[in-house]
Amino acid sequence: MKTKHLERNVFIVLTTVPILMMYIYFYIYPSIRGLYMSLFSWRGLSLVNMRFIGLNNFRTLAQDRVFHTALYNNLYIFFFSSIIIFVFAFFFAVLLSRDTLREKHVYRTIFFFPVAVPMVVVGIISLSVYRQIGILNTLLEMIGLGHWQQMWFADSSLVKPSIISFLVWKVFGFYMILNLAAIQNIPNELYESAVIDGANAVQQTFKITLPLIWEVVRIQLVFFIISSFAAAFELIFSTTRGGPDRASEVLVTYLYESAFTHYKFGYGSAIGVVILIITFLIAILLLRTSKKETVEL
């Protein structure tokens, strides 16, 4: 019995401790060190002249016009892309879960495909579409809407919607599939009894489907916010680089510029801390406020 117990403990220690230590050393430790670095000021690759400045980086951020623009743009992109993605993901999932279209599996596969496409390639596609002599402008010309032609990526009022369109293009299918799976998990009897009670399709969707998958949608939204910081950055960095005139600057592009172009690593870390705080606030907000509305099966 004793050797058995020993064997169990040896197994547990050997299979957790080394991996956990590497995970902490290469991921958790740098993450925490990032929080700490946001309290310092230094330039360049040497850490020797790190100077403790307390919360001064954050005070500077509060005054920094570019940071304000980046924050505004970031929230703008989050707000509109999440609404578009989640409203359409829900309705497409509802409609594709029903037996309305025979070829629905084809659409599922096609809509999901951009998930597999690297953001750099999405960037190249979006540049091809929105270039001055690009797919969209020449198409508008062909169908006689030449006066609608725009400099999509070079116009500061159009660049954010243009970026959003390709963020949606890239991830819409991912969330649609998640919604679809959640909907298919709802027992059929619920709909059958609703039909007996005389509920029509619209009522079924809003009274049964939406409340029952709300829990899943909430978690998806949190995941979307977390992953969108990086996704928006990768798309913008390979297309507009924050331009024109900072109109598509987001927090991570500004962080990257501060840290790796101007070597203001402490300042960059402070922006990272702001991103962390925003992530937490949005996550808490989403997970708290809507808790009551969920229905237990």
Next chain:
Amino acid sequence: MMQAAIPTDKSGLLRSKVSQEIGRNIFRLICIIYSIIIIFPFIWMFYNSFKTNFEFNQSIWALPETIRWENYVLAIDRANMGVYMLNSLLIVSVAIVLNVGLSAVISYTISRFKFWGSSLIYKLFLAGILMPRILTLIPYFFLIHELGLYNTRFSVIIALVFWGMSFAVFLLTAFFKTLPTALEESARIDGASYFKAFIYIMLPLARSGLITVTIFNFLEFWSTYILPLTLISSDSKKPVALGLMEFSSGVGVRMDYGAMFAASIMSILPLVLLFAFFQKRLISGLTAGSIKQ
């Protein structure tokens, strides 16, 4: 009265059927248009990858006059795409093996054994999901310098393995919890050690979960370019996504559109193949991991 009521009712039913049919076809039309918006750019890139710059600038819609592979040769030769592809294969395969292997081991233990700290370990991995990677990147950049690993492919591999671990552990612990314990217990009774029970019984059982994580890792690791952008400086060590990014941002100056499209097509070829073979599993894996939480 009765007789008059029945036909009107019937016509009402008929009208709702007709409107249903119209609604269905409107939805079908929307689906078809959106499908075209997704697929067309790839077709367009593909046939434009055979055009010379002169042809491309003449018309971005016209088909190429002849199929010429020059742009592909150019992409491999001058834009180094061949080297980038090999680097990506190396980085991605090593990172996947390490990430999936280590994640499987620790997920198994924390999902099957109750011990002091087991739930704490799980929470540490969960917290890792919330962490913005970009905040980790700055200190990691210094850590890599301190370890003397700057400008090595290994620096990227380590980050992919351990930064991606939180999500892999999250999925795999959920997966291990769904597996029956009976087989493992009987193996234990037959005298198999914990290691043997894990390797010979549990890993094969967990195969579909491991494959799901592997595919998602492949998609993510193949596409990563911010990490190598900060950690690798020599051109000969860069992976494909970074090479493509730098190539495309230089295109505006050199105007090598055909070669850029050729490079794009090459870079997504492995992903398209992966998607074609595994899209069912991708979708089912995604749904299995997300629902039972």
